[in-house]
Amino acid sequence: xxxxxxxxxxxxxxxxxxxxxxxxxxxxxxxxxxxxxxxxxxxxxxxxxxxxxxxxxxxxxxxxxxxxxxxxxxxxxxxxxxxxxxxxxxxxxxxxxxxxxxxxxxxxxxxxxx
Amino acid sequence: xxxxxxxxxxxxxxxxxxxxxxxxxxxxxxxxxxxxxxxxxxxxxxxxxxxxxxxxxxxxxxxxxxxxxxxxxxxxxxxxxxxxxxxxxxxxxxxxxxxxxxxxxxxxxxxx
Numbered sequence: 001x002x003x004x005x006x007x008x009x010x011x012x013x014x015x016x017x018x019x020x021x022x023x024x025x026x027x028x029x030x031x032x033x034x035x036x037x038x039x040x041x042x043x044x045x046x047x048x049x050x051x052x053x054x055x056x057x058x059x060x061x062x063x064x065x066x067x068x069x070x071x072x073x074x075x076x077x078x079x080x081x082x083x084x085x086x087x088x089x090x091x092x093x094x095x096x097x098x099x100x101x102x103x104x105x106x107x108x109x110x111x112x113x114x
Numbered sequence: 115x116x117x118x119x120x121x122x123x124x125x126x127x128x129x130x131x132x133x134x135x136x137x138x139x140x141x142x143x144x145x146x147x148x149x150x151x152x153x154x155x156x157x158x159x160x161x162x163x164x165x166x167x168x169x170x171x172x173x174x175x176x177x178x179x180x181x182x183x184x185x186x187x188x189x190x191x192x193x194x195x196x197x198x199x200x201x202x203x204x205x206x207x208x209x210x211x212x213x214x215x216x217x218x219x220x221x222x223x224x225x226x
Contacts, residue, residue: 002156033214042218043157043201056213090156102147103214105156 006091006106018079021109025072025093032074034066038087081113118217120202125223126192134187134220136202144207148176148187151199197224
């Protein structure tokens with residue numbers, strides 16, 4: 001158990017809908033990272049938050065947004081869902097933002113868009 | 115641009131040694147990670163190299179050559195449970211934007 005909790009574990013929804021994925025980082029970790037993993041694209045970095053502020057941005061679509069709350073949990077919002085958004089979404093946390101340390105991954109949310 | 119290359123698949127025999135290579139081309143290199151990922155599970159950290167040379171940790175070792183843009187993960191005394199995908203990830207430090215860039219992973223099958 002990495003100490004990172006993601007909910008829900010599975011999500012099935014229809015195209016055009018909006019979903020929210022939730023992540024609770026390890027106790028004391030200030031950085032949260034969101035990743036998307038699909039069979040053909042591998043693990044893609046989406047976005048990073050550090051202590052409530054956006055710190056780095058990767059290949060995140062405009063239809064997607066995220067935030068980190070004062071209690072350090074984070075949510076990833078996916079809207080106007082398309083079939084191609086079906087993937088595993090991972091959250092990871094680490095203690096700091098610079099001088100990169102290892103990231104601890106949650107078990108992921110498997111999103112299926114039908 | 116930035117690019118990370120790993121072999122897609124490898125096969126090895128239980129008890130043997132296997133070397134998984136990773137080559138990268140990226141600006142702002144600030145270290146390289148290896149992660150293990152079993153199917154449908156979360157990646158787990160194996161190693162981190164930022165200086166040239168070999169880092170050994172039990173049955174697993176990782177090597178880095180910054181001048182060649184090259185790393186490898188060495189797995190010794192292979193066990194069936196080592197069948198997994200092995201992901202190489204480069205830490206890119208581009209100003210205020212630090213992020214990990216991931217390879218597509220090498221799927222390793224360990225046969226009895």
